[in-house]
Amino acid sequence: MNVLILNGSPRRNGIVGSLLKEAEQSACGHVVERIDLYDCQIVSCSGCMACRTSGRCSLPEDDGHRLAERIATADLLVIGTPTYWGNMSAKLKCLFDRTVPVFMGENRMGIPQPRRKGCRAIVVTTCTTPWPFNILFRQSSGAAKRVKEVLRTAGYRMRSLQVGGTKPMHGQAPEQAIRKMRRLVKKSLKKETNNG
Ligand SMILES: Cc1cc2nc3c(=O)[nH]c(=O)nc-3n(C[C@H](O)[C@H](O)[C@H](O)COP(=O)(O)O)c2cc1C
Incomplete structure:
Protein backbone atom coordinates (compact mmCIF):
# COMPACT_ATOMS: atom_id res chain seq x y z
CA MET A 1 0.00 0.00 0.00
CA ASN A 2 1.09 3.57 -0.64
CA VAL A 3 0.86 5.62 2.53
CA LEU A 4 1.22 9.40 2.34
CA ILE A 5 1.67 11.31 5.58
CA LEU A 6 1.11 15.08 5.43
CA ASN A 7 2.17 17.26 8.34
CA GLY A 8 0.18 20.50 8.37
CA SER A 9 1.98 21.83 11.45
CA PRO A 10 4.92 24.22 11.18
CA ARG A 11 6.40 22.41 14.20
CA ARG A 12 7.99 19.29 12.77
CA ASN A 13 8.39 17.75 16.24
CA GLY A 14 5.24 19.11 17.87
CA ILE A 15 2.29 17.00 18.99
CA VAL A 16 0.97 16.52 15.46
CA GLY A 17 4.50 15.76 14.24
CA SER A 18 5.13 13.16 16.93
CA LEU A 19 1.83 11.40 16.23
CA LEU A 20 2.64 11.34 12.52
CA LYS A 21 6.04 9.86 13.32
CA GLU A 22 4.18 7.11 15.13
CA ALA A 23 1.98 6.59 12.05
CA GLU A 24 5.10 6.33 9.90
CA GLN A 25 6.54 3.61 12.13
CA SER A 26 3.23 1.75 12.34
CA ALA A 27 3.02 1.61 8.54
CA CYS A 28 6.43 -0.04 8.31
CA GLY A 29 6.45 -2.66 5.53
CA HIS A 30 4.36 -0.45 3.25
CA VAL A 31 5.54 2.32 0.92
CA VAL A 32 5.49 5.34 3.22
CA GLU A 33 6.31 8.96 2.52
CA ARG A 34 6.05 11.83 4.99
CA ILE A 35 5.91 15.41 3.78
CA ASP A 36 6.12 18.42 6.09
CA LEU A 37 3.98 20.99 4.31
CA TYR A 38 5.72 23.97 5.89
CA ASP A 39 8.93 22.88 4.10
CA CYS A 40 7.08 23.06 0.77
CA GLN A 41 6.66 25.96 -1.66
CA ILE A 42 2.93 26.08 -2.39
CA VAL A 43 1.69 29.30 -3.98
CA SER A 44 -1.90 30.29 -3.15
CA CYS A 45 -4.68 29.24 -5.51
CA SER A 46 -5.54 32.10 -7.91
CA GLY A 47 -9.16 30.99 -8.26
CA CYS A 48 -8.93 30.83 -12.07
CA MET A 49 -10.96 27.56 -12.14
CA ALA A 50 -8.91 26.29 -15.11
CA CYS A 51 -8.15 23.08 -13.19
CA ARG A 52 -11.86 22.22 -13.26
CA THR A 53 -11.63 21.51 -16.98
CA SER A 54 -7.94 20.68 -17.48
CA GLY A 55 -7.59 18.57 -14.32
CA ARG A 56 -4.31 20.33 -13.54
CA CYS A 57 -3.37 23.54 -11.75
CA SER A 58 -2.35 26.20 -14.28
CA LEU A 59 0.03 28.06 -11.94
CA PRO A 60 3.81 27.80 -12.53
CA GLU A 61 5.24 24.47 -11.37
CA ASP A 62 5.77 24.26 -7.59
CA ASP A 63 5.35 21.73 -4.77
CA GLY A 64 1.54 21.99 -5.15
CA HIS A 65 1.83 20.02 -8.40
CA ARG A 66 4.20 17.48 -6.88
CA LEU A 67 1.90 16.97 -3.90
CA ALA A 68 -1.15 16.56 -6.16
CA GLU A 69 0.60 13.64 -7.86
CA ARG A 70 1.51 12.06 -4.52
CA ILE A 71 -2.05 12.35 -3.19
CA ALA A 72 -3.46 10.85 -6.38
CA THR A 73 -1.42 7.66 -5.92
CA ALA A 74 -1.81 7.23 -2.14
CA ASP A 75 -4.07 4.45 -0.84
CA LEU A 76 -3.96 5.80 2.70
CA LEU A 77 -3.59 9.49 3.56
CA VAL A 78 -2.63 10.44 7.10
CA ILE A 79 -3.21 14.17 7.53
CA GLY A 80 -2.32 16.05 10.69
CA THR A 81 -2.97 19.67 11.55
CA PRO A 82 -2.93 21.81 14.65
CA THR A 83 -6.11 23.77 15.30
CA TYR A 84 -5.65 27.38 14.24
CA TRP A 85 -8.69 29.53 15.03
CA GLY A 86 -10.93 26.47 15.14
CA ASN A 87 -9.78 25.40 11.68
CA MET A 88 -6.95 23.60 9.86
CA SER A 89 -3.59 25.36 9.41
CA ALA A 90 -3.26 27.83 6.53
CA LYS A 91 -0.68 25.68 4.73
CA LEU A 92 -2.93 22.63 4.67
CA LYS A 93 -5.85 24.73 3.43
CA CYS A 94 -3.56 26.19 0.76
CA LEU A 95 -2.67 22.65 -0.36
CA PHE A 96 -6.34 21.61 -0.54
CA ASP A 97 -7.16 24.72 -2.59
CA GLY A 110 -21.43 22.02 -10.73
CA ILE A 111 -22.19 19.23 -8.28
CA PRO A 112 -18.99 17.66 -6.86
CA GLN A 113 -18.09 14.15 -8.03
CA PRO A 114 -15.72 12.18 -5.77
CA ARG A 115 -12.39 11.11 -7.31
CA ARG A 116 -10.81 9.20 -4.43
CA LYS A 117 -13.53 6.66 -3.73
CA GLY A 118 -12.24 3.56 -1.97
CA CYS A 119 -9.24 5.38 -0.46
CA ARG A 120 -8.77 5.77 3.25
CA ALA A 121 -7.67 8.62 5.46
CA ILE A 122 -6.73 9.30 9.04
CA VAL A 123 -7.23 12.86 10.28
CA VAL A 124 -5.22 14.05 13.29
CA THR A 125 -5.99 17.37 15.00
CA THR A 126 -4.56 18.93 18.15
CA CYS A 127 -5.38 22.05 20.17
CA THR A 128 -4.58 23.69 23.48
CA THR A 129 -8.25 23.78 24.58
CA PRO A 130 -8.63 20.85 26.98
CA TRP A 131 -11.20 18.06 26.75
CA PRO A 132 -14.23 18.23 26.67
CA PHE A 133 -14.13 21.89 25.57
CA ASN A 134 -12.00 21.03 22.52
CA ILE A 135 -15.07 19.12 21.30
CA LEU A 136 -17.89 21.23 22.77
CA PHE A 137 -16.48 24.50 21.45
CA ARG A 138 -15.50 23.04 18.06
CA GLN A 139 -11.76 23.52 18.47
CA SER A 140 -9.94 20.26 17.53
CA SER A 141 -13.35 18.99 16.38
CA GLY A 142 -13.80 22.14 14.24
CA ALA A 143 -10.44 21.60 12.52
CA ALA A 144 -11.21 17.89 12.04
CA LYS A 145 -14.61 18.73 10.57
CA ARG A 146 -13.08 21.07 7.97
CA VAL A 147 -10.47 18.52 6.88
CA LYS A 148 -13.08 15.77 6.76
CA GLU A 149 -15.34 17.95 4.61
CA VAL A 150 -12.68 17.92 1.88
CA LEU A 151 -11.99 14.21 2.24
CA ARG A 152 -15.68 13.26 2.39
CA THR A 153 -16.34 15.17 -0.83
CA ALA A 154 -13.48 13.19 -2.36
CA GLY A 155 -14.99 9.87 -1.26
CA TYR A 156 -12.44 8.84 1.38
CA ARG A 157 -13.38 6.60 4.26
CA MET A 158 -12.03 8.23 7.37
CA ARG A 159 -10.94 7.71 10.93
CA SER A 160 -9.85 10.50 13.22
CA LEU A 161 -7.80 11.26 16.29
CA GLN A 162 -8.12 14.45 18.31
CA VAL A 163 -5.85 15.61 21.11
CA GLY A 164 -6.95 18.52 23.29
CA GLY A 165 -5.12 20.20 26.16
CA THR A 166 -1.70 20.24 24.48
CA LYS A 167 -0.32 23.28 26.37
CA PRO A 168 1.38 21.31 29.19
CA MET A 169 2.53 18.49 26.89
CA HIS A 170 5.74 20.17 25.60
CA GLY A 171 5.69 18.40 22.26
CA GLN A 172 5.18 14.94 23.74
CA ALA A 173 1.91 13.30 22.68
CA PRO A 174 0.13 11.35 25.44
CA GLU A 175 0.63 7.58 25.48
CA GLN A 176 -3.11 7.02 24.96
CA ALA A 177 -3.06 9.06 21.73
CA ILE A 178 0.06 7.25 20.52
CA ARG A 179 -1.63 3.89 21.07
CA LYS A 180 -4.75 5.06 19.24
CA MET A 181 -2.63 6.28 16.33
CA ARG A 182 -1.01 2.85 16.02
CA ARG A 183 -4.43 1.16 16.09
CA LEU A 184 -5.89 3.45 13.44
CA VAL A 185 -2.98 2.87 11.06
CA LYS A 186 -3.09 -0.90 11.51
CA LYS A 187 -6.86 -0.97 10.98
CA SER A 188 -6.75 1.26 7.92
CA LEU A 189 -3.99 -0.79 6.31
CA LYS A 190 -5.67 -4.07 7.16
CA LYS A 191 -8.88 -3.03 5.40
CA GLU A 192 -6.87 -1.83 2.39
CA THR A 193 -5.04 -5.13 2.18
CA ASN A 194 -8.30 -7.11 2.52
CA ASN A 195 -10.04 -5.05 -0.14
CA GLY A 196 -7.07 -5.14 -2.49
C1 LIG B 1 -1.99 30.79 15.11
C2 LIG B 1 -2.48 29.82 16.15
C3 LIG B 1 -3.85 29.68 16.33
C4 LIG B 1 -4.34 28.77 17.28
N1 LIG B 1 -5.69 28.61 17.43
C5 LIG B 1 -6.16 27.75 18.36
C6 LIG B 1 -7.56 27.58 18.55
O1 LIG B 1 -8.39 28.18 17.86
N2 LIG B 1 -7.98 26.73 19.51
C7 LIG B 1 -7.09 26.02 20.30
O2 LIG B 1 -7.52 25.29 21.19
N3 LIG B 1 -5.75 26.12 20.10
C8 LIG B 1 -5.27 26.97 19.17
N4 LIG B 1 -3.91 27.08 18.95
C9 LIG B 1 -2.99 26.18 19.66
C10 LIG B 1 -2.55 24.98 18.81
O3 LIG B 1 -3.66 24.35 18.21
C11 LIG B 1 -1.82 23.96 19.68
O4 LIG B 1 -0.68 24.58 20.22
C12 LIG B 1 -1.47 22.70 18.94
O5 LIG B 1 -1.37 21.65 19.85
C13 LIG B 1 -0.16 22.81 18.19
O6 LIG B 1 0.12 21.57 17.59
P1 LIG B 1 1.65 21.16 17.23
O7 LIG B 1 2.35 20.97 18.55
O8 LIG B 1 1.54 19.90 16.52
O9 LIG B 1 2.18 22.25 16.38
C14 LIG B 1 -3.42 28.00 18.04
C15 LIG B 1 -2.02 28.16 17.84
C16 LIG B 1 -1.57 29.05 16.91
C17 LIG B 1 -0.08 29.20 16.70
Missing part, protein backbone atom coordinates in the same frame (compact mmCIF):
# COMPACT_ATOMS: atom_id res chain seq x y z
CA ARG A 98 -4.37 23.84 -5.03
CA THR A 99 -5.34 20.18 -5.45
CA VAL A 100 -9.10 20.28 -6.05
CA PRO A 101 -9.08 18.14 -9.24
CA VAL A 102 -7.29 15.32 -7.42
CA PHE A 103 -10.16 15.17 -4.96
CA MET A 104 -13.23 15.96 -7.04
CA GLY A 105 -14.68 16.61 -10.46
CA GLU A 106 -17.91 18.44 -11.19
CA ASN A 107 -20.93 17.46 -13.22
CA ARG A 108 -22.62 19.89 -15.62
CA MET A 109 -24.61 21.40 -12.76
Whole structure:
Protein backbone atom coordinates (compact mmCIF):
# COMPACT_ATOMS: atom_id res chain seq x y z
CA MET A 1 0.00 0.00 0.00
CA ASN A 2 1.09 3.57 -0.64
CA VAL A 3 0.86 5.62 2.53
CA LEU A 4 1.22 9.40 2.34
CA ILE A 5 1.67 11.31 5.58
CA LEU A 6 1.11 15.08 5.43
CA ASN A 7 2.17 17.26 8.34
CA GLY A 8 0.18 20.50 8.37
CA SER A 9 1.98 21.83 11.45
CA PRO A 10 4.92 24.22 11.18
CA ARG A 11 6.40 22.41 14.20
CA ARG A 12 7.99 19.29 12.77
CA ASN A 13 8.39 17.75 16.24
CA GLY A 14 5.24 19.11 17.87
CA ILE A 15 2.29 17.00 18.99
CA VAL A 16 0.97 16.52 15.46
CA GLY A 17 4.50 15.76 14.24
CA SER A 18 5.13 13.16 16.93
CA LEU A 19 1.83 11.40 16.23
CA LEU A 20 2.64 11.34 12.52
CA LYS A 21 6.04 9.86 13.32
CA GLU A 22 4.18 7.11 15.13
CA ALA A 23 1.98 6.59 12.05
CA GLU A 24 5.10 6.33 9.90
CA GLN A 25 6.54 3.61 12.13
CA SER A 26 3.23 1.75 12.34
CA ALA A 27 3.02 1.61 8.54
CA CYS A 28 6.43 -0.04 8.31
CA GLY A 29 6.45 -2.66 5.53
CA HIS A 30 4.36 -0.45 3.25
CA VAL A 31 5.54 2.32 0.92
CA VAL A 32 5.49 5.34 3.22
CA GLU A 33 6.31 8.96 2.52
CA ARG A 34 6.05 11.83 4.99
CA ILE A 35 5.91 15.41 3.78
CA ASP A 36 6.12 18.42 6.09
CA LEU A 37 3.98 20.99 4.31
CA TYR A 38 5.72 23.97 5.89
CA ASP A 39 8.93 22.88 4.10
CA CYS A 40 7.08 23.06 0.77
CA GLN A 41 6.66 25.96 -1.66
CA ILE A 42 2.93 26.08 -2.39
CA VAL A 43 1.69 29.30 -3.98
CA SER A 44 -1.90 30.29 -3.15
CA CYS A 45 -4.68 29.24 -5.51
CA SER A 46 -5.54 32.10 -7.91
CA GLY A 47 -9.16 30.99 -8.26
CA CYS A 48 -8.93 30.83 -12.07
CA MET A 49 -10.96 27.56 -12.14
CA ALA A 50 -8.91 26.29 -15.11
CA CYS A 51 -8.15 23.08 -13.19
CA ARG A 52 -11.86 22.22 -13.26
CA THR A 53 -11.63 21.51 -16.98
CA SER A 54 -7.94 20.68 -17.48
CA GLY A 55 -7.59 18.57 -14.32
CA ARG A 56 -4.31 20.33 -13.54
CA CYS A 57 -3.37 23.54 -11.75
CA SER A 58 -2.35 26.20 -14.28
CA LEU A 59 0.03 28.06 -11.94
CA PRO A 60 3.81 27.80 -12.53
CA GLU A 61 5.24 24.47 -11.37
CA ASP A 62 5.77 24.26 -7.59
CA ASP A 63 5.35 21.73 -4.77
CA GLY A 64 1.54 21.99 -5.15
CA HIS A 65 1.83 20.02 -8.40
CA ARG A 66 4.20 17.48 -6.88
CA LEU A 67 1.90 16.97 -3.90
CA ALA A 68 -1.15 16.56 -6.16
CA GLU A 69 0.60 13.64 -7.86
CA ARG A 70 1.51 12.06 -4.52
CA ILE A 71 -2.05 12.35 -3.19
CA ALA A 72 -3.46 10.85 -6.38
CA THR A 73 -1.42 7.66 -5.92
CA ALA A 74 -1.81 7.23 -2.14
CA ASP A 75 -4.07 4.45 -0.84
CA LEU A 76 -3.96 5.80 2.70
CA LEU A 77 -3.59 9.49 3.56
CA VAL A 78 -2.63 10.44 7.10
CA ILE A 79 -3.21 14.17 7.53
CA GLY A 80 -2.32 16.05 10.69
CA THR A 81 -2.97 19.67 11.55
CA PRO A 82 -2.93 21.81 14.65
CA THR A 83 -6.11 23.77 15.30
CA TYR A 84 -5.65 27.38 14.24
CA TRP A 85 -8.69 29.53 15.03
CA GLY A 86 -10.93 26.47 15.14
CA ASN A 87 -9.78 25.40 11.68
CA MET A 88 -6.95 23.60 9.86
CA SER A 89 -3.59 25.36 9.41
CA ALA A 90 -3.26 27.83 6.53
CA LYS A 91 -0.68 25.68 4.73
CA LEU A 92 -2.93 22.63 4.67
CA LYS A 93 -5.85 24.73 3.43
CA CYS A 94 -3.56 26.19 0.76
CA LEU A 95 -2.67 22.65 -0.36
CA PHE A 96 -6.34 21.61 -0.54
CA ASP A 97 -7.16 24.72 -2.59
CA ARG A 98 -4.37 23.84 -5.03
CA THR A 99 -5.34 20.18 -5.45
CA VAL A 100 -9.10 20.28 -6.05
CA PRO A 101 -9.08 18.14 -9.24
CA VAL A 102 -7.29 15.32 -7.42
CA PHE A 103 -10.16 15.17 -4.96
CA MET A 104 -13.23 15.96 -7.04
CA GLY A 105 -14.68 16.61 -10.46
CA GLU A 106 -17.91 18.44 -11.19
CA ASN A 107 -20.93 17.46 -13.22
CA ARG A 108 -22.62 19.89 -15.62
CA MET A 109 -24.61 21.40 -12.76
CA GLY A 110 -21.43 22.02 -10.73
CA ILE A 111 -22.19 19.23 -8.28
CA PRO A 112 -18.99 17.66 -6.86
CA GLN A 113 -18.09 14.15 -8.03
CA PRO A 114 -15.72 12.18 -5.77
CA ARG A 115 -12.39 11.11 -7.31
CA ARG A 116 -10.81 9.20 -4.43
CA LYS A 117 -13.53 6.66 -3.73
CA GLY A 118 -12.24 3.56 -1.97
CA CYS A 119 -9.24 5.38 -0.46
CA ARG A 120 -8.77 5.77 3.25
CA ALA A 121 -7.67 8.62 5.46
CA ILE A 122 -6.73 9.30 9.04
CA VAL A 123 -7.23 12.86 10.28
CA VAL A 124 -5.22 14.05 13.29
CA THR A 125 -5.99 17.37 15.00
CA THR A 126 -4.56 18.93 18.15
CA CYS A 127 -5.38 22.05 20.17
CA THR A 128 -4.58 23.69 23.48
CA THR A 129 -8.25 23.78 24.58
CA PRO A 130 -8.63 20.85 26.98
CA TRP A 131 -11.20 18.06 26.75
CA PRO A 132 -14.23 18.23 26.67
CA PHE A 133 -14.13 21.89 25.57
CA ASN A 134 -12.00 21.03 22.52
CA ILE A 135 -15.07 19.12 21.30
CA LEU A 136 -17.89 21.23 22.77
CA PHE A 137 -16.48 24.50 21.45
CA ARG A 138 -15.50 23.04 18.06
CA GLN A 139 -11.76 23.52 18.47
CA SER A 140 -9.94 20.26 17.53
CA SER A 141 -13.35 18.99 16.38
CA GLY A 142 -13.80 22.14 14.24
CA ALA A 143 -10.44 21.60 12.52
CA ALA A 144 -11.21 17.89 12.04
CA LYS A 145 -14.61 18.73 10.57
CA ARG A 146 -13.08 21.07 7.97
CA VAL A 147 -10.47 18.52 6.88
CA LYS A 148 -13.08 15.77 6.76
CA GLU A 149 -15.34 17.95 4.61
CA VAL A 150 -12.68 17.92 1.88
CA LEU A 151 -11.99 14.21 2.24
CA ARG A 152 -15.68 13.26 2.39
CA THR A 153 -16.34 15.17 -0.83
CA ALA A 154 -13.48 13.19 -2.36
CA GLY A 155 -14.99 9.87 -1.26
CA TYR A 156 -12.44 8.84 1.38
CA ARG A 157 -13.38 6.60 4.26
CA MET A 158 -12.03 8.23 7.37
CA ARG A 159 -10.94 7.71 10.93
CA SER A 160 -9.85 10.50 13.22
CA LEU A 161 -7.80 11.26 16.29
CA GLN A 162 -8.12 14.45 18.31
CA VAL A 163 -5.85 15.61 21.11
CA GLY A 164 -6.95 18.52 23.29
CA GLY A 165 -5.12 20.20 26.16
CA THR A 166 -1.70 20.24 24.48
CA LYS A 167 -0.32 23.28 26.37
CA PRO A 168 1.38 21.31 29.19
CA MET A 169 2.53 18.49 26.89
CA HIS A 170 5.74 20.17 25.60
CA GLY A 171 5.69 18.40 22.26
CA GLN A 172 5.18 14.94 23.74
CA ALA A 173 1.91 13.30 22.68
CA PRO A 174 0.13 11.35 25.44
CA GLU A 175 0.63 7.58 25.48
CA GLN A 176 -3.11 7.02 24.96
CA ALA A 177 -3.06 9.06 21.73
CA ILE A 178 0.06 7.25 20.52
CA ARG A 179 -1.63 3.89 21.07
CA LYS A 180 -4.75 5.06 19.24
CA MET A 181 -2.63 6.28 16.33
CA ARG A 182 -1.01 2.85 16.02
CA ARG A 183 -4.43 1.16 16.09
CA LEU A 184 -5.89 3.45 13.44
CA VAL A 185 -2.98 2.87 11.06
CA LYS A 186 -3.09 -0.90 11.51
CA LYS A 187 -6.86 -0.97 10.98
CA SER A 188 -6.75 1.26 7.92
CA LEU A 189 -3.99 -0.79 6.31
CA LYS A 190 -5.67 -4.07 7.16
CA LYS A 191 -8.88 -3.03 5.40
CA GLU A 192 -6.87 -1.83 2.39
CA THR A 193 -5.04 -5.13 2.18
CA ASN A 194 -8.30 -7.11 2.52
CA ASN A 195 -10.04 -5.05 -0.14
CA GLY A 196 -7.07 -5.14 -2.49
C1 LIG B 1 -1.99 30.79 15.11
C2 LIG B 1 -2.48 29.82 16.15
C3 LIG B 1 -3.85 29.68 16.33
C4 LIG B 1 -4.34 28.77 17.28
N1 LIG B 1 -5.69 28.61 17.43
C5 LIG B 1 -6.16 27.75 18.36
C6 LIG B 1 -7.56 27.58 18.55
O1 LIG B 1 -8.39 28.18 17.86
N2 LIG B 1 -7.98 26.73 19.51
C7 LIG B 1 -7.09 26.02 20.30
O2 LIG B 1 -7.52 25.29 21.19
N3 LIG B 1 -5.75 26.12 20.10
C8 LIG B 1 -5.27 26.97 19.17
N4 LIG B 1 -3.91 27.08 18.95
C9 LIG B 1 -2.99 26.18 19.66
C10 LIG B 1 -2.55 24.98 18.81
O3 LIG B 1 -3.66 24.35 18.21
C11 LIG B 1 -1.82 23.96 19.68
O4 LIG B 1 -0.68 24.58 20.22
C12 LIG B 1 -1.47 22.70 18.94
O5 LIG B 1 -1.37 21.65 19.85
C13 LIG B 1 -0.16 22.81 18.19
O6 LIG B 1 0.12 21.57 17.59
P1 LIG B 1 1.65 21.16 17.23
O7 LIG B 1 2.35 20.97 18.55
O8 LIG B 1 1.54 19.90 16.52
O9 LIG B 1 2.18 22.25 16.38
C14 LIG B 1 -3.42 28.00 18.04
C15 LIG B 1 -2.02 28.16 17.84
C16 LIG B 1 -1.57 29.05 16.91
C17 LIG B 1 -0.08 29.20 16.70
